[in-house]
Every structure is written in C-alpha cells, then in structure tokens.
Amino acid sequence: MLAIPMFRIPDVNDTTSQLPPSQNAPVAASLLLACSAAGDLQATLQILNAVYYGTKVHNMPKAAEIARLFTPKDISDCRKMLEQLAEGKDGKPGATGDANAMTLHGKFLELAGNREEARYFYEKALGRYDTKVWRGYPHPMALPWLTPWTELVSLEEASPTPSVEKMTEALKFGALKADDPMAYYKLATLQDSKTSEWLTYMSKAAASGHPEAMFKLGQFYHEVQAQPSNFSKNTGFKKALNFITSWRRNAAADFGKEWLNAAATGGHKPAMMEMAQIYERNKQEDQAKSCLEAVVIAPPNGIPEEWPHLVMQAKQRLAALQSTRRQLA
Template identity: 65%
Template sequence: QEHRTALDKRNRQAYYRMVHADRLLPCKLEDANKAIDQFMINKKANMDPATNARWVAKKFNMELIHLPMLAIPLFRIPDTKDASGLPASQQATVGAAILLACSAAGDLQATLQILNAVYYSSNGYNIPLAAKIARYYSPNDINNCKKTLQKLAEGEDGKAGATGDANAMTLHGKFLELEGKTQEARYFYDKAVEKYDLKVHRGYPHPMALPWLTPWMAFVSLERSQPEPSHAKIKQALEFGALKADDPLAYYQLATLQQEKTPTWLAYMNKAAASGHVEAMYTLGKFYISVGEQPSSYLKANFEKAFNFMMYRKDGGPSHLGIEWLRAAGLGGHREALDELA
C-alpha cells in the first residue's frame, strides 16, 4: 500500500505540473500535493467534511472555490505501467471525497460536478467520465448534494425569489423535471436565463469539469415535450443562447428553425460549425458540395456576398470547402461524414 500511495503521489505531481503549465492550478505547484495529503489526514482523523474543505483551502491560501480545481483533474490521471500487482489507484477516490466535502461546504462547482455526473450517467448521455464519477457516491451522498443544489438555486430568498446561481437553477430544474414537476422546472429555467452570467471566466468552470447544462436548452427541451409547444418561446430561448451567449448548440438549433439554405440559415450554421458542432459541420459539408455542383442556383438566391470569396479560389472553391467540413465532421466521429468521404 505504501508503494501505491507513493506512486499515486508521483503521478499526481506530474499531472499537476501539466495543469500548472496551463495556468489552471489554484495554488503553488509545490502545495498541490501537500493540500491533498492534508485533506486525507484530516479525513482519516474524522474531521467534518465541510470543515475539512474550508480548513485546507485556508491553510494553503486558497478560497473554497479553488479546492475542487485540485479534485476535478484527479479523475483523469492515468495509472503507470509499473502499477501491476499493486492495489488500485486511489486518485479518483480522493477526488470524489474532496468534491463531496466542498459540496457539503456549499461550493457550486463541486456540487455541479457530482450531480452532473449523476444526471448524465442516469439519463442516456454517453459520457464515460460521468459514469466513472457517479459510482463513487451513495444515494445518501447524492441526496445531500441535491439539498445543497437547491439552496444554491433558490438563493437567500428561497424559491419565491430564486435569487441563486443560474447554473444551479438549471440543474435543479432538470431534477425537478425527473420528478414530474415541470412547472417548477420552467420557473427555474426562466429565472436562470434572467440571471445568466454572459461573461467568460478563464478557468472557471474548470476545463476538465463535466459540461454545465444551459438554461435556454433546458427550456427548449421542456417546451418541445409539451403537447402544444410554443414555437415563439422556443425561438426566443434559442436566440438568447445563440446571439447573446454564443452557444454553438443554440446556433445549430436556431439554424434548423430558419428556411433551409438561406443566408440566415447559413450564417447560423457556420457559427455552430466553427464552434465545434459536428452535425453542423456535416450539414455545411453537404451544402458547400451542392453549391460547387450548381453555383448559379445559389448565386440567384441572395448568396452573392456569402460566396463571393470562394468562387474564385484556386483550391476548388465551394466543393473543396465542403470536403474540408466533411473531414472535420469525420474527425469528430460523424459516421455519415466518414461514409461520404469513403
């Protein structure tokens, strides 16, 4: 066991060194392992989890919000080849304990990391990391995290005011939906859109964290599930997500609401594809190939400005651009794109 502990510590230090190089470590590099070790010492001494999280953060000159940034990378540290014959690595176990303690202390990111893992792994999302994280938590742990989430969503004024964090409101709404409380969920989605922080904060949430659900897409999903969905409300929510929050998924969904193969449709689809939406890449690939085959029909449809730059390219024009988009989609795992390129 001592050999395993030493190996974990060595691997963790090497991994933290890479994280530190990307300026994503919330403390001095030499303090990262010390903070982990101190947390585990306190845990073995049966210190209250929330107290432990606050105490360790303070000791190493961090805020509570920084401690989950040490825990989140632990789930991604690969074991080394010389680990054969040793007990299993404890990296993820340690990370899970730190996240749970931070959630008990009221930290948003830790709570979302745990409950996003629970939500994704139990609702059909193909995110292996979510399943890996979720299995470390008991039903009692999850219930306690949900209580913290509710407090973070409701804020100081309680549900009537819903003055809490927009990201907490969104995930809380998702769990309310699972309980059949769709009206309450809608209320929190509406409030979350109102309070959503459009600023980009470098390193927060941690880039290795599970993706945070967005309130506009949560609202759209709920609205579309209704017997008579409001297309106007769906469009309004998607416009917020796309035009204000620059969300590629919202851009793609908004594009699908436009008349196909029009300049507005193309602008939205381009935004989605450029931000990494694989289906949008595939759609653009097919579109530009069709433009290359029949350019005159598109030039008559108000696409002159959009296509002017490519019609005289020496590399093949629209058709070549279409192939490039198909390749990008294929690299993203899009099966139909790979078939088109075969």
C-alpha cells in the first residue's frame, strides 16, 4: 500500500517559491481512491478514518489534511464501499463482512443517530474480529483503526441504562484476547473496588504504557505502603503484593513512585503534581520545581488543556517556592 506512506513524505521547504507544489499527497489520494473503488479494505479505511478523525473533536491535523483531498462524492463512494465490505457478499442479513469495516461503518451509523444499527455491526464485528497479529496489517503508517469493543462500550455507556455485564464482556474480549491496554484499563475501572482482579488489569494496562493506569497504580502502591492491613486481609491481594511488601522496607512506596514517575514522564499532569509533592516532602526543591514547571507548559498544536485547575495550582506553588527562596536568600 504505497499510498499511505506517501502522505508522510515531507515537502521541500522552498523559500524562493520557485519549485512547483509537491504532488505526493494528491497522487496518494488518487491511489487510495482507485484501490477503494476496487474493494481494497485498507484504502477505504484510510480515507474514511481521515474523515472521521479529521473533525476538530479529535484534533488530528494530519487526518484533516488527508480528508481535505477528497470531494463529497469521493467520500460518498467510499462510504458505499465500506458498507459493502461490512455487510459481506450476502448483504445485511447475517453481516459476513470484515470486522474492521463493520466497526467503522457502525461508527458512522452511530454518528447519524442510528444507534441500534450501529450496535448490530459492533456486536457482529466483535464476533468476527481476528486477534492474530499480521505483519504490515494494518499498515504501520495508517490512521488508527477503531476497535469494536471500544465502540460497543462507548455506545453502552451513553445509553440510559448501561449494562455493566455487556461492557465487561466486550472489554474482556479486547483485553484478554486482543491484548488492548485501553480495554484492560476500562476493565479495571468497572471493578466495584480494588481487588486482585483490579490489580491484574491495571498492572497490564500500565505495563503497556497507559498513563492513567500508571498514575492509578502509583497511587495504589502508596496506599499499600500507608495502610498495608487494608490489603493484607484480602487473600488475593496478599499473594499478589507479597513480592513487594516482604523484601524491602518502603518497597511499596518506592514502587508507587516509579509508576508515578513513569506517568509523569509520559505527560500525565496529575502524576507530575504527585511527584512534586513527593519531592517537596523529601526537601528536593529543585526536582519539585521541575515537575511544577512541566505542569504549566501548554499542550502542543492548540490542544485544549485537560487539567486547567492543576496548571493554576502549579503556578501558585511555583510562586510560593520562589517566595520562600527569596526569604531564605
């Protein structure tokens, strides 16, 4: 699929304006359209994922850039092809098409207000989803593909009476069979309280790089350090935590700090604030200052600030630190 990486070829920065505009993107768009018209799944998904992710709510400039290359008729033709790929040879009854096509088709149906039809395709996609990893599929430079368990859970959460059972079933597929970190995290959040299952799911999500899971896990181990008796009474927890609590004093707190630091390094501002507090308690003012300064940095590319209240708190604490230093000078 040559067309997908062609979108990533940077244009020459011609300050003299003597070179003609690059044709990489238009040629790539033409190739994608031709492949989609021939029934190619990856081409169809790339075009329509660009349309989906290109809206302001997703803040994906590259997707918006790709989407602008296609006319309304192009998009309409791709939508028809997507429907064919989703429904399969038999058409709608039984829906025997590709699971990835079903998921994106379901998303467009959901956005159009047809929630029940969307649910039908999400559920069908979940049943037909191939969890095997195929080299080069999807293309590593392709826009992200939607997953049926994520969309099914999102749809269920938005319903008047969400079913935890249905969400759990979908997420267990995504987590235990497809090894999706987000599914592990969501599965952990559905637990009534912190249990050994919660720890297993949250640890898996954190180990896969999920920043919020890292943060939650860091907080959890600090709770274990502060109140070990609350967790030692639970047989499942006792077994899971034995390797942490038995080999070194304050090991749980140190482990929690490592997870918080990992989350902070990944740009998670609540974790940065927690790390700043830890450094302040340990009289490590320079490290605390660095964490607080990282919190106040604005997100790139005009992305809205996710934690404006933390930015305000960080500014206040930076001012307090600076004031204290002046008094001591």
